[in-house]
Amino acid sequence: MVVGVMGAMPEEIEPIIGRLENVQKHEVAGNTYYTALYGSIDLVIAYSKIGKVFSALTAATMIEKFGVQKMLFSGVAGAINPELKIGDLIAATKLCQHDLDITAFGHPYGFVPEGKVFVEANPRLLEIAADVARKLGVKLKQGVIATGDQFVASLERKSWIGETFNADALEMEGASVAVVCDALNVPFFILRAISDAADMDAGFDFDTFLQSSALKSAEFIFAMLDEL
Template identity: 35%
Template sequence: MIKKRIGILGAMPEEITGIVGLLKNKQEVVKGMRTYYVGTINNIEVVVVFSRWGKVASATTVTHLIVEFGITELFFTGVAGAINPDLNIGDIVIASSLIQHDLDARPIMDRFEIPLLGKTNLCPPKEMLDKAVESIGELLSDESLVHLLSSSQSEIFSVLNPKVVVGQIASGDQFFASHEDKGNLLAILPEVLCVEMEGAAVAQVCFEYNIPYVVIRTISDEANDNSVVNFKEFVSQVASRFGVEIIEKLLKKIAL
């Protein structure tokens, strides 16, 4: 039986700091301008690393995790901009499918189709997805995440009653910062919940190496003209804390 070794990716440097703090017997390995933190959490072997930004960088990072560190599963947490109008800041989106919104090789193949794979969407294993939904649902139902924030933080960032939503996440090498950007994306991909820059690329690598994965994003902004307001503060004060709590719960629920 293959021993579990969980890869944990964070989409922002601030998002892995708290997770690294959980490690026992921590070692640091520097490769390819990346620092990989190897150790255990709850007696489970893990490797924690900042994905770096964009599809190429994040795909490189997860390839290192698979080939050089021998991970058997992957958890990816980070922030994303809301595309669906029903999403609020602080909501948690779990990807049931991921698509590269900027992939277009027409007329050679269909729009969004991944060359050689014949797929437009990539989906995590149902078992991992279901357990992630259950785990995060429990954190929200007992208000474990909200209690991580002070009343002033909840008010400042408008994180009052976060919910978990499952659906499509779109990835591409573009930061969405206007209503026009959102409208253009929804016109071609109406089912997209949120947008970020790494998840679908990471999913493609995991698919090709047959590594189970789950991608979880905390909504940090509305992907419009106010997207950059308090973004760094949100990541350090909210998303990073949510990420630590989510990873601990996932390790208990999924990895055991």
């Protein structure tokens, strides 16, 4: 089985690459893809760079050029739901694009014709994640993740996203990876550890907690590999 592990930033995938042996490097379309054998799994690992376009390109490249059959995403997010504190894990049940807006034509936020507002993650991968969380004794929330090409550092914007999409957390890549995987029939799982609360302090908190939260997410994803 070929499994893709994506992040958006180096900090999000380095902890995974660091646990592997005989890692090979491949340069495709301006990105580095790392391949390695882990047990019986052929792993393909990359960080995409930040945002929806780069992450869509990386997801599509992993699937079309490297033959990825299951996609796992590891990274950090801003919390919307006040239950979520820095370092907490959230797995997306479904994802939406909060910055997609053709409401001028009577469509809901996040919708374009022939698309859908929400793309659902693979239920079996969510089950596996719940089992892994129980085994590791860590808390894993399941919820809605909203994605957009914006670093959100405003209570007003964060509340709007929370109210409009009933979203629990926000970030900048999950929904674009979801759209690509959904279109190409590849089961996907998006995991995030909270780095900030998308408020006035978000920039500072993000810089402070990126590494520790990215590591928590990566460790969880690594544990999931044994259960696929």
